[in-house]
Amino acid sequence: MNLSRFFAAIVRRELQIAFKRWGDLASPLMFFVMVASLFPLALSPQHEMLRNLGPAVLWIAALLATLLSLNALFRGDIEDGSMEQLVLSPYPLALAIFGKTVAHWLLNGLPLVMLAPALAVTYYLPVEGVRALSLTLLIGTPTLSLLGAVGAALTAGVRQSGGLLALLVLPLMLPVLMFGARATDLAGSGEQITGPLYLLSALLLLALSLLPLASAAAIRISLD
Amino acid sequence: MTRLSAINLTLWRGPNCLFEELSFQVDAGSLLLVRGSNGSGKTTLLRVLSGLTRPETGHVEWCGESIEKTRQTFGAALAYFGHADGLKADLTVTHNLEFSAQLFGQSGEQIPGLLNALNLSQCAQLETRYLSAGQKRRTALARVLMSDAALWLLDEPVTNLDAAGREYVEDRLHAHVAGGGLAIAATHEDIRITSESPDEIFLGDGA
Numbered sequence: 001m002n003l004s005r006f007f008a009a010i011v012r013r014e015l016q017i018a019f020k021r022w023g024d025l026a027s028p029l030m031f032f033v034m035v036a037s038l039f040p041l042a043l044s045p046q047h048e049m050l051r052n053l054g055p056a057v058l059w060i061a062a063l064l065a066t067l068l069s070l071n072a073l074f075r076g077d078i079e080d081g082s083m084e085q086l087v088l089s090p091y092p093l094a095l096a097i098f099g100k101t102v103a104h105w106l107l108n109g110l111p112l113v114m115l116a117p118a119l120a121v122t123y124y125l126p127v128e129g130v131r132a133l134s135l136t137l138l139i140g141t142p143t144l145s146l147l148g149a150v151g152a153a154l155t156a157g158v159r160q161s162g163g164l165l166a167l168l169v170l171p172l173m174l175p176v177l178m179f180g181a182r183a184t185d186l187a188g189s190g191e192q193i194t195g196p197l198y199l200l201s202a203l204l205l206l207a208l209s210l211l212p213l214a215s216a217a218a219i220r221i222s223l224d
Numbered sequence: 225m226t227r228l229s230a231i232n233l234t235l236w237r238g239p240n241c242l243f244e245e246l247s248f249q250v251d252a253g254s255l256l257l258v259r260g261s262n263g264s265g266k267t268t269l270l271r272v273l274s275g276l277t278r279p280e281t282g283h284v285e286w287c288g289e290s291i292e293k294t295r296q297t298f299g300a301a302l303a304y305f306g307h308a309d310g311l312k313a314d315l316t317v318t319h320n321l322e323f324s325a326q327l328f329g330q331s332g333e334q335i336p337g338l339l340n341a342l343n344l345s346q347c348a349q350l351e352t353r354y355l356s357a358g359q360k361r362r363t364a365l366a367r368v369l370m371s372d373a374a375l376w377l378l379d380e381p382v383t384n385l386d387a388a389g390r391e392y393v394e395d396r397l398h399a400h401v402a403g404g405g406l407a408i409a410a411t412h413e414d415i416r417i418t419s420e421s422p423d424e425i426f427l428g429d430g431a
Contacts, residue, residue: 009326013312020314020351081308085367088274089327090299224277 006091010099011106018107024072029111032065036119047124054123055133055184062112062137063144063177067166069108070148073100074156074219087223094216101149101212109141125188132187136180139200146207146215147172153218176203226252226374228406232282233272235265242268246282248425250406252374255397255422258410264428266410267307270377273408274304286375303373305381309364313353317344317363320352324367338366341392358384369396376400378409 018025039057040050077083077100086096116137120130151169155161183196229249235242242265250256258266271277273284275291275298284291291298311320318335325332339345342362352360361384368376381397382390398417401407409415415422 006327009323013315013323016319017312017314076312079308080313081306081310082312084276084304084306084308085310085324085327087276088299088302088304090296091327 003091003095007095007099010096011103014100014103015106018103025107028065028069028108029115031068032061032112033115033119035061035064036116037122040122050123051125051129051188052185054120054125055129055181055188058116058119058123058133059137059140059177059181059184062116062141063173065112066108066141066144066148067170067173069104070145070152070169071162071165073104073149073152074222075152078156078222083219083223087220092216093219094212097149097153097215097219098212101145101215104149105142105145109137109145112141113137125184128190129184129188132193133184135197136183136200139197139204140176140180143176143200143204143207144173146211147176149215150211150218153215153222156219157222176200179203226287226404226406227285228273228375228408229285229288230273230282231285233269233279233284234281235268235272235277235279237265237268243427246425250408250423252404252406253401255401255407255409255415255417257415257422257424258408258427259412259424260410260427261412266412266427267379269427270304270306270379270408270410274302274377301374303368303371303376305364305368305376305378307379309352309360310367311352311360311363314351316349316351317355318348320363321366321370325370328371328373330370330372334370335366338370342366342369342389358386358389361385362389365393374405376405376407376409378407378411380411381409382411382413382415 036058039053043050043053074083077086087093089096113134116133117130120133125133147169148165151165154168155165158164179196179200183193183200186196187193227249229247231247233246234244248256258269260266268277272279275284275295286294286298286301315323317339321335322332325335336345336348339348342365344359344362344366347355347359352363355363365381368378376397381393385393394415394417397407397409397415401417
């Protein structure tokens with residue numbers, strides 16, 4: 001089997017498992033929807049204020065929802081021994097980890113990207129703002145998944161690691177949050193967002209090229 | 225020459241020395257049993273031999289080269305039957321094995337026959353969460369049996385199996401070794417594949 005088929009097999013298996021566990025899949029998304037839709041209800045309904053707060057709230061909710069979903073990323077595989085089999089297989093572990101991360105993004109990141117425009121309406125974001133929000137989330141959430149995978153791999157051997165995971169990866173995720181929310185904000189007030197978009201893309205490329213290797217190394221340490 | 229050599233392996237776990245300066249080699253066509261009481265380090269030794277755990281000193285060689293350097297060739301030659309079954313609870317027996325077949329680069333057409341031989345055909349479409357401990361063990365064994373790996377590392381291969389299952393495993397182990405394969409099994413039960421007893425190493429107090 002060549003590498004691309006191995007990668008496809010990993011992704012397909014992850015999706016297969018995830019669709020058998022709807023509950024695990026839905027709860028981070030529910031969290032995102034609830035946080036993002038409760039803010040406009042609790043705040044006073046002034047269009048101007050909601051429009052100013054919207055980008056930040058939506059991005060923070062997306063970030064926290066991603067964090068919520070990360071804890072279980074490798075835990076199950078390590079507990080049931082599947083990870084040992086992947087580590088011992090003749091294929092590169094980094095590719096297997098990358099496959100799992102891609103599946104994680106498809107199951108958690110992509111739904112966030114698709115839900116965000118609907119929620120943005122409740123903040124009276126202008127069309128440009130909604131477009132920028134979708135675009136920045138589309139570029140930003142894969143970076144979040146890749147960063148989170150490193151944290152999940154490092155803490156996979158630790159019990160009750162939720163807090164530790166957040167502590168480890170949150171600082172690394174901050175640049176994505178700042179560029180993402182800022183770009184959405186700028187676009188909403190009719191300004192150019194090429195700069196933050198380029199920076200987000202650069203972060204994604206950097207994450208794509210380095211982080212699967214880091215996650216694989218961390219998994220080996222966790223299994224030792 | 226197909227050979228697994230352990231060279232000067234030492235490993236401590238907390239204050240306990242599991243093994244110190246342990247050296248041995250297993251040649252093609254032989255079975256080595258790792259014996260010892262519970263907690264004596266049998267599983268850990270297998271994990272070291274597979275490359276999952278790093279020893280404090282020494283190294284493991286496959287065909288004369290350190291397994292750290294030849295991960296890909298060693299991985300292709302290895303079937304590891306670990307302490308954990310490595311099965312996804314949400315997938316059926318067949319789906320689990322099909323994925324393993326893909327990893328081994330096989331089509332998976334031998335899966336029904338193997339399930340039949342292991343007396344698992346009635347649960348082929350069952351998610352593995354509903355299987356008994358023995359049935360899970362058999363499913364994990366099926367993965368080893370369908371690989372064409374030269375080296376089998378087996379952690380308690382006959383535990384939880386009934387007499388018939390055990391006999392089948394011993395038969396297959398015999399065929400594997402007779403066909404020029406290598407096998408290392410950690411066990412506290414007797415595994416007989418020929419009239420003469422296989423090589424053994426003892427860990428812990430018996431060392």
